[in-house]
Amino acid sequence: xxxxxxTNGYLVTLDENDRFIENGSIYIDGNQIIDVGNxxxxxxxxxxxxxxxxxxxxxxxxxxxxxxxxxxARGFTPPGPPARNFxxxxxxxxxxxxxxxxxxxxxxxxxxxxxNAARAGCTTIIDHHASPSxxxxxxxxxxxxxxxxxxxxxxxxxxxxxxxxxxGIDENARYIRKxxxxxxxxxxxxxxxxxxxxxxxxxxxxxxxxxxSLDAGFHVxxxxxxxxxxxxxxxxxxxxxxxxxxxxxPGPKTIFVHGVHFGPRELDLLRSTDSLxxxxxxxxxxxxxxxxxILDMLKHGVTVGVGTDGMSSHLISQARAxxxxxxxxxxxxxxxxxxxxxxxxxNNREICNRLFREPRGMLATGYLADIIIPDYxxxxxxxxxxxxxxxxxxxxxxxxxxxxxxxxxxxxxxxLPHMDENAIRAECVEKASRLWKRIH
Ligand SMILES: [Zn+2]
Numbered sequence: 001x002x003x004x005x006x007t008n009g010y011l012v013t014l015d016e017n018d019r020f021i022e023n024g025s026i027y028i029d030g031n032q033i034i035d036v037g038n039x040x041x042x043x044x045x046x047x048x049x050x051x052x053x054x055x056x057x058x059x060x061x062x063x064x065x066x067x068x069x070x071x072x073a074r075g076f077t078p079p080g081p082p083a084r085n086f087x088x089x090x091x092x093x094x095x096x097x098x099x100x101x102x103x104x105x106x107x108x109x110x111x112x113x114x115x116n117a118a119r120a121g122c123t124t125i126i127d128h129h130a131s132p133s134x135x136x137x138x139x140x141x142x143x144x145x146x147x148x149x150x151x152x153x154x155x156x157x158x159x160x161x162x163x164x165x166x167x168g169i170d171e172n173a174r175y176i177r178k179x180x181x182x183x184x185x186x187x188x189x190x191x192x193x194x195x196x197x198x199x200x201x202x203x204x205x206x207x208x209x210x211x212x213s214l215d216a217g218f219h220v221x222x223x224x225x226x227x228x229x230x231x232x233x234x235x236x237x238x239x240x241x242x243x244x245x246x247x248x249x250p251g252p253k254t255i256f257v258h259g260v261h262f263g264p265r266e267l268d269l270l271r272s273t274d275s276l277x278x279x280x281x282x283x284x285x286x287x288x289x290x291x292x293x294i295l296d297m298l299k300h301g302v303t304v305g306v307g308t309d310g311m312s313s314h315l316i317s318q319a320r321a322x323x324x325x326x327x328x329x330x331x332x333x334x335x336x337x338x339x340x341x342x343x344x345x346x347n348n349r350e351i352c353n354r355l356f357r358e359p360r361g362m363l364a365t366g367y368l369a370d371i372i373i374p375d376y377x378x379x380x381x382x383x384x385x386x387x388x389x390x391x392x393x394x395x396x397x398x399x400x401x402x403x404x405x406x407x408x409x410x411x412x413x414x415x416l417p418h419m420d421e422n423a424i425r426a427e428c429v430e431k432a433s434r435l436w437k438r439i440h
Contacts, residue, residue, distance in 0.1 A: 001030035003046040004407065006371065009057030010382060011036065013363040014345055018384050026057070028369040031407035036363050050402060050409070054377045056395070059361050060123025060370030060405060061315045062348040064278040065219075065257050065307025068127050068142060071109035072432040073097055073310075079440050086225035086287050095162060100438045101131040105431050106138050110145035112428050115419060117313035118149055118410045121400040123370035124352055124360060126154040126255070126278075126307070128192055128219055132163045139175040143187055149419065150410045152185075152370070154355050156192030156219045159199065159207055166203045168192065169210060176216045185358045186406060190255070193220035196243055197231040208247035217253025217355065220244075223266070224258035225289055241269040250275040253354055257307070260284060260292045267293075267300035276351050277302050280309030281321040291329040294322065298339055305348045306340070316396040319344040323392070341388040373402040 004027075011024035013036060027035040027044045034044075041049070078096060083089035101109070106129075117125055125146075131138045139155045146153040155175060159168040176189040191211035193199060199207070211218055223229055223240050232240050241262070244250055250273035259266070259277045270277055279292045297304045306318045319340045326336035349361030360368040376398040382390055403411035410416060 002048065002407070003030075003044065004028040004369070004404065004409070005041065005044060005046040005049045006057060006373070006404075007041050007049060007051050008054060009052035009373065010054060010378060011363055012056055012058040012382075012387060014059055014349075015362045015364040020383050020387070024057070026363060026371065028371075028404070028407050031358075031369050033363060033365060033367045033369050035365060048409075050373070052373050055373050055401070056376045056378060056382065056390070057363070057371060057373050059363055059367075060372050060403065061121050061344070062352050062361060063117065063122050063125045063307050063313070063315055064305035064348045064351050065255065065280055065309055066113070066125050066127050066313070067129070067310030068110040068113040068125070068145070069098055069101060069106060069129055069131060070094075070310030071113045072105065072428070072435050074432075076432075076436055086289065087227050089287060096439050097435070098130040099132050099163070100435050101133065103134045103138065103141050105435055106131050106134065107141040107145055108424070108428050108431050110142045111148060111424060113313050114145050114149040114151055115416055115421070115424070118151060118403045118405065118416060119400060119414065120314040121372040121374065121403060122151070122313060122315055123372070123403065123405040124152040124154075124356070126190075126219070126352070126355070128156055128158055128257070130158045130168075130194070132167055135168050135171050137171070139171060139189070146187060149416070150405045150408050152187070152356065152360075152368075152406065154188045154190060154352075156190040158192045158194045159203065160194035161200050161203050162194070162198045165200065166206055169203070169206055173210050173214065176214045185356065188356050190217045190219040190253070190355065193218055193249075195221040195224065195228050196240060197228045201236075204247050208249060212248055215253075217251065217255065218249050219255045220249065220257065222256040222259055223261040224284075225287070226261060229261045239266070241266040245269065245273075252276075255305075255351065257309070258284065258292060259297065260290050262293065262297070264296070264300070267297055267302055270297070271301045274303075276305060276354070278305040278307050278351070279322070280307045280311065280318065281325045282311045282318060283309035285321065285325060286311060291325055294326055294343075295335060295339065303347055303350055304343050305351045306343050315344060316391060320392050320396050337392070338388055341391055369404055369407040371404040372400055374398040375401045
């Protein structure tokens with residue numbers, strides 16, 4: 001275990017008093033923050049000191065919904081005519097791509113996406129994985145990538161009946177138990193489900209039985225497109241949240257992703273079950289979907305988070321997309337600015353702190369040492385009133401100079417010195433081109 005001191009930073013602590021500390025220092029021992037403030041640099045004897053050079057310093061960002069396996073989709077055009085709707089996009093692109101992944105592809109696609117996340121200032125990722133041709137053991141490949149880079153991960157496997165009934169149930173159960181036995185706070189697990197539209201009653205019953213007995217929470221797409229709503233109604237005569245309730249899926253550790261078509265009744269049920277809702281605005285826009293009622297969700301008291309949904313590993317751009325999306329949708333230039341920033345910085349933290357046992361998301365004593373230093377020395381006043389403006393208009397375009405994850409310096413000068421980045425990229429190009437050929 002080594003110690004680290006960060007000096008000369010403009011600290012945005014996001015702590016309980018929302019402190020902003022000019023010329024502040026942070027002392028880290030092992031993977032924990034021990035001290036934050038204006039103490040003299042020689043207060044502690046440390047193995048290493050990083051001078052932030054007056055730059056803003058803040059907690060590492062959290063991605064509340066990602067698909068690391070989507071990495072090799074970059075630039076890929078699926079065979080056949082372009083998808084005309086959400087269902088065709090799943091069938092023509094995503095289900096062909098994930099079906100073609102082998103265990104090596106799973107590892108390398110996760111590795112590259114996690115490296116990109118670290119470079120974009122993200123230190124914790126909640127992932128949703130699918131690789132039907134190599135489902136058994138696939139989460140170990142994703143875990144290996146997290147271990148190699150050094151970020152924290154919450155993993156699950158998306159169960160669906162689209163290839164063979166109940167595919168992925170065993171992998172979820174195995175990996176949840178593995179995490180419990182390993183007792184390693186870097187990795188944690190949930191029970192993953194694709195969406196009601198691809199899950200029959202028998203499979204859902206088994207998932208509910210096993211998932212609830214393991215008490216890890218569920219991670220599932222819900223009401224992303226109208227087809228999920230109409231299919232559930234046609235097949236089962238139930239609205240989405242009612243059907244989830246039939247199987248005791250909602251709860252304080254369960255993440256429902258998207259909720260684009262959730263109405264007031266669903267939002268009340270999310271609130272009354274203390275469930276979590278994560279939206280991914282760029283993904284919704286990319287699929288040409290309706291706009292999620294984010295502000296209504298917040299008004300109903302729902303804990304709303306934000307993720308990238310495989311679109312990229314860059315999070316501040318998602319908060320930007322969210323508020324711009326809401327303003328366009330409502331034709332109202334007064335809404336959603338502070339809400340989208342709160343969602344990114346406070347609600348994603350709340351979501352993580354329900355799933356991981358080490359508290360994170362603040363520069364405060366006892367918190368996990370996940371810290372980022374962007375290349376960003378403020379040129380207008382920085383304080384509680386102005387920070388969100390800096391976040392969305394400045395930090396969203398800033399390079400992250402340093403990323404500290406779990407007390408280790410992962411990114412230095414925008415690079416990952418402990419990884420052979422060129423060799424990894426070359427390997428990925430080769431793996432992606434072979435993968436694409438298998439699909440064509
Ligand atoms: Zn997703």
